[in-house]
Amino acid sequence: MDCKQAEKLFDAYLDGELSGSMATELGAHRLQCANCRRALALLEVTGHIISSDRKPESLTPDFTDRLLACVDEQELGNWAKWQHRFYLGAALAAAAVIVLAFAGFFDGTRVGMVAGEKEVNPSMTSDAPVEAIEDDEPIEPAKEAALSEWFRRTEKNVKSKKESGESLQRALDSTLEQVLDVLENEADMAPINPDTDAAKTPFPASKSDGVGDVAEEDGH
Amino acid sequence: MATNATTITREHERDLIAQAKQGDRVALRELVDSHKERLYGFIFRMVRNQHDAEDICQDAFLKAFASLESFSTEYRFSTWLFTIGYRVCLNNLRRKKPVSSELDFTTLPGSDSGDSNDILESEDAAKAKSMVWACVDRLSPPQRATVLLFYKQELGCHEIARILQMPPATVKSHLHRARACLRELLEPMTDRAYETFRNFAQRAG
Structure with missing residues (x-):
């Protein structure tokens, strides 16, 4: 080798x-x-x-205590960071709501609607009974009763027309005519007598758009 | 791991880590106390500065605890800790200038015409050790880490490879180059200094 x-x-x-x-x-x-x-x-x-070589390379005696204090500080720091993020997020959300409110985003609309778009009363597209129609003005009990009665009659009318095989469109048209008549006459609100003609059923003019729209929709 | 390193059993270490994950401060303290001296010893030899070594040691523990949730008990905690410590050391060393001063063999025991019977005197012993460590300091960081983990921590090539995150063959290569470099650095010493140096090591051992 x-x-x-x-x-x-x-x-x-x-x-x-x-x-x-x-x-x-x-x-x-x-x-x-x-x-x-x-x-x-x-x-x-x-x-x-x-x-x-076992040369003493010793750490300072309080190394472990200082290290664990740092661990505590770090955890507290993390918690404070999350808290800060939460408060910042909440503040930003509140600011966004205020800005949107000033911009008129929520005027006469619901969530998911664009300002100025007409609202469709969900109760008119389903079988649920009408309880109230949202508006800026509060609805008087008498008007509310009249509306409920009118919707009830409309539903009944449509149902009977369906059963008898008559045109649904005609039934709706006749109801719409009644509504328009009331609008033209600007009739005063009065408790509904179930025996009176549906054409006399009064309701605020402001509600006519919604009701008419829905009646047309139902006809499709 | 190394014989002097295993102060807690593997099973106990797993328990401690599980408790530490739950935020148990007593478990954290035990983990720190059982690893801090070895980790500090390694880091101190890497950076050769007590203040920096302590800061790096603390940083390594904090980093390890911060990501304790992701630690798999399949590995030893010490391996993971040394890996983090080594990386923090590298970052520290990158910010510092490399050692470039010439080695001075005139201060070695036996390099003058004095009697060599005093080789066991602490001053000479300290000089001999400092000579070796001065040579170790001149190695590249991966070579130095390999030498320290192999000789001082008494780890095998596979565990060193896990810590330094390189293939075992690369560890062997680093060890080979480190030895060649140390040999080259220590060769210039005079025959007499060499004999004294060797005698010291034999007696100290």
């Missing part, structure tokens, strides 16, 4: 990975070669000093 071959085995030898026969060969070369002997000894000694 020459020096080049021996040097290639240095790492395996130092890592304890050299097989028995190779270790013997390297040992024999080491005895003969002063350079390899010196090089190998240098590496062995260096490794030994690095591994055995």
